[in-house]
Amino acid sequence: MAINGRIDTATAPELEQNINKEIEQGHRKVLLNFAGVSYISSGGLRVLLATAKKLKSPEDKFALCGLSPEVHKILKLAGFTSIFSIYTSEGEALAGW
Amino acid sequence: MPAGNAQLVPIIWQQLPGASRAEIYPYIRKVDVISSNSYLIRTPDAILLIDPGGLTDQAEMLASVIAGCRAERDRPVFVILTHAHVDHFNGMRDVPAFAYANTAVLMVQEEGALALERGDRFLTQADMFNVSIPPIQVGVHLFSPTRQDQADIPVELYPANEGHLVITRSPEDHAGNRTAHERIMVGASLVVDCYHTPGHSPDSICIRIGSLFFIGDLLFAANPGVAGLSGWSQEGLVRSLSMMEPLLSGEEITIICPGHGRTITPKDAASMMTMVKKDALALSDIAEFNRERATEAAVYAEDCMEEVNELFTIMAGRLDYVAYVLSELGEAGIAENASALMNGDKVDELLDAFRSFAEEHHRGQNLSVHLALKAGQVIGKLERSFNKSDLARIIDPSMIRRAERLLSDYTTMFRGYTPPREIAPVDLSSLLDVLVAGFTIPPCSDDDVLSSTDDDSAFAAILMARIGARPLLEDVDFSMEGKPEHLPVVLDRDLFTDLITYVLEDLVGIGSDTIRAEVRTTDTAAMLTITGNVVTADTETGRTRRFLHGLSERAGGSLTTGRDESGATQYMIQVSRAI
Numbered sequence: 001m002a003i004n005g006r007i008d009t010a011t012a013p014e015l016e017q018n019i020n021k022e023i024e025q026g027h028r029k030v031l032l033n034f035a036g037v038s039y040i041s042s043g044g045l046r047v048l049l050a051t052a053k054k055l056k057s058p059e060d061k062f063a064l065c066g067l068s069p070e071v072h073k074i075l076k077l078a079g080f081t082s083i084f085s086i087y088t089s090e091g092e093a094l095a096g097w
Numbered sequence: 098m099p100a101g102n103a104q105l106v107p108i109i110w111q112q113l114p115g116a117s118r119a120e121i122y123p124y125i126r127k128v129d130v131i132s133s134n135s136y137l138i139r140t141p142d143a144i145l146l147i148d149p150g151g152l153t154d155q156a157e158m159l160a161s162v163i164a165g166c167r168a169e170r171d172r173p174v175f176v177i178l179t180h181a182h183v184d185h186f187n188g189m190r191d192v193p194a195f196a197y198a199n200t201a202v203l204m205v206q207e208e209g210a211l212a213l214e215r216g217d218r219f220l221t222q223a224d225m226f227n228v229s230i231p232p233i234q235v236g237v238h239l240f241s242p243t244r245q246d247q248a249d250i251p252v253e254l255y256p257a258n259e260g261h262l263v264i265t266r267s268p269e270d271h272a273g274n275r276t277a278h279e280r281i282m283v284g285a286s287l288v289v290d291c292y293h294t295p296g297h298s299p300d301s302i303c304i305r306i307g308s309l310f311f312i313g314d315l316l317f318a319a320n321p322g323v324a325g326l327s328g329w330s331q332e333g334l335v336r337s338l339s340m341m342e343p344l345l346s347g348e349e350i351t352i353i354c355p356g357h358g359r360t361i362t363p364k365d366a367a368s369m370m371t372m373v374k375k376d377a378l379a380l381s382d383i384a385e386f387n388r389e390r391a392t393e394a395a396v397y398a399e400d401c402m403e404e405v406n407e408l409f410t411i412m413a414g415r416l417d418y419v420a421y422v423l424s425e426l427g428e429a430g431i432a433e434n435a436s437a438l439m440n441g442d443k444v445d446e447l448l449d450a451f452r453s454f455a456e457e458h459h460r461g462q463n464l465s466v467h468l469a470l471k472a473g474q475v476i477g478k479l480e481r482s483f484n485k486s487d488l489a490r491i492i493d494p495s496m497i498r499r500a501e502r503l504l505s506d507y508t509t510m511f512r513g514y515t516p517p518r519e520i521a522p523v524d525l526s527s528l529l530d531v532l533v534a535g536f537t538i539p540p541c542s543d544d545d546v547l548s549s550t551d552d553d554s555a556f557a558a559i560l561m562a563r564i565g566a567r568p569l570l571e572d573v574d575f576s577m578e579g580k581p582e583h584l585p586v587v588l589d590r591d592l593f594t595d596l597i598t599y600v601l602e603d604l605v606g607i608g609s610d611t612i613r614a615e616v617r618t619t620d621t622a623a624m625l626t627i628t629g630n631v632v633t634a635d636t637e638t639g640r641t642r643r644f645l646h647g648l649s650e651r652a653g654g655s656l657t658t659g660r661d662e663s664g665a666t667q668y669m670i671q672v673s674r675a676i
Contacts, residue, residue: 074606
């Protein structure tokens with residue numbers, strides 16, 4: 001899934017809905033391409049955690065790629081980089097799937 | 098403001114408590130700096146409007162209500178100002194029902210009246226809010242020096258609106274224990290008691306009608322961005338607040354009607370006034386809050402809020418991370434406790450609100466003073482949004498300290514003071530050792546965890562800290578070169594610590610897993626260069642760069658940013674050697 005713009009109070013619920021829809025349709029390997037994301041709020045971080053909780057079976061996969069330095073910094077310092085994998089690009093992520 | 102049982106019903110005529118022949122029509126707005134509340138009062142033979150507000154729409158609406166009253170029964174109209182700041186009167190200027198002296202007679206305390214008549218841009222705050230004000234004729238000067246020698250002698254006035262006023266000045270209290278007082282009979286039945294309460298402005302008055310007490314901006318007078326306005330007086334404010342105390346403790350007053358926000362009980366008002374007085378007493382030597390300082394505060398507000406945004410998002414995220422790991426470990430109860438320490442949604446909402454406001458500011462839709470005040474409002478709410486001491490037991494305490502310092506520095510700056518710093522001789526070598534140890538060693542050892550297993554609450558606390566406070570450099574290959582055994586320099590220890598933390602967080606945050614620090618010296622200076630190993634496009638915005646440079650200067654040094662030969666981000670901090 002390619003995500004664009006800001007993930008904030010206004011947009012985080014929509015992102016969560018879209019991810020949930022994919023999971024409900026049976027897609028258990030989710031890669032979020034953050035190349036177009038300029039900002040993530042704590043509400044956005046909670047959406048990522050909620051997704052990680054839903055995709056924790058051994059056969060599931062949940063990862064992010066294409067993070068801007070600003071967003072990477074937030075995820076890294078909040079401790080999230082130890083919960084899910086982060087790749088530089090879609091290609092790098094999908095190579096391991 | 099606290100909720101009380103002292104509510105008037107907005108935008109509806111109702112009996113004015115304690116005044117049998119008067120009715121009141123309150124126009125109560127949410128608190129902002131654009132326009133005040135308005136209170137419209139009618140008796141069978143007069144209409145009195147307290148503070149028409151700063152917005153034309155508001156004044157037009159009130160004018161139509163007045164027109165309705167006059168259609169039923171024509172009566173003279175009076176407008177009285179609690180003080181002549183533009184947010185309390187400017188809306189009436191273009192409304193014909195108020196604009197002409199013979200349609201509504203304006204009553205203002207002497208100093209405010211003179212300011213309006215000469216079109217004073219500073220005392221009226223027109224300069225601050227960038228509005229033009231032509232001279233405005235004031236029909237009745239309250240507390241006029243001409244009545245000073247006529248204590249207890251009723252003075253009859255027949256103003257241009259064909260109304261009738263009788264003003265009686267109370268004898269002056271030479272001991273200075275009582276505020277100046279004038280009683281105005283408006284028409285045959287409306288008794289209006291005015292008390293001169295300078296401080297917020299030289300012309301501020303409080304007005305009692307029946308059991309209602311209209312107090313203008315007295316409760317806000319020590320707020321950042323309000324204290325220090327042109328005409329503000331610390332001494333006057335403290336004295337006025339002291340003199341209002343006995344009035345509020347009596348039983349005659351039942352509802353307090355402030356200039357902004359909802360009505361409150363006298364009890365709540367009294368306790369708020371105690372706090373305002375305490376704040377006011379701490380405001381000696383405050384700088385004047387004028388347009389230049391508002392512009393400066395707005396620039397600093399945006400720089401500061403960018404850092405606040407990042408720090409609070411990380412703190413809220415870290416708490417969520419702790420809660421996530423705990424729930425994975427089957428510790429749902431402890432996870433819930435961790436989540437409760439900060440309201441992430443509230444924080445997001447506040448940060449979003451500031452960002453939208455700042456965007457409007459850049460589109461020219463609001464002024465610097467509005468942005469500076471908005472930042473002050475958001476920062477005040479953020480300060481109340483997290484439980485600092487409990488939070489510091491879970492996530493890195495230095496993060497909490499930096500967040501607190503960011504918030505308080507803005508308030509200090511906004512108040513007109515210079516944020517504190519203490520430049521003193523420090524051994525840079527030992528300071529760096531302490532910092533690196535703090536960034537490398539976990540706050541809770543394995544032994545701490547093992548020794549707490551018999552005590553549930555101690556175990557929960559250590560488990561949360563163990564998960565939440567991860568050392569910044571734990572996954573980083575960090576090296577330091579060139580550091581002598583001792584290197585006396587002069588700097589502010591706390592601010593320098595913050596600066597190094599921000600720099601390392603930036604390098605770690607962009608993914609550096611190797612960080613090199615190098616110390617070089619000259620006869621007069623020490624230079625610390627910190628380099629990561631990730632090449633990125635510029636990660637800092639102009640605001641962040643300005644913030645870090647400002648922080649570095651306050652810490653007693655100077656910061657330059659660049660890149661090493663491989664293109665990796667490099668920070669160079671120079672400080673003076675202690676002689």
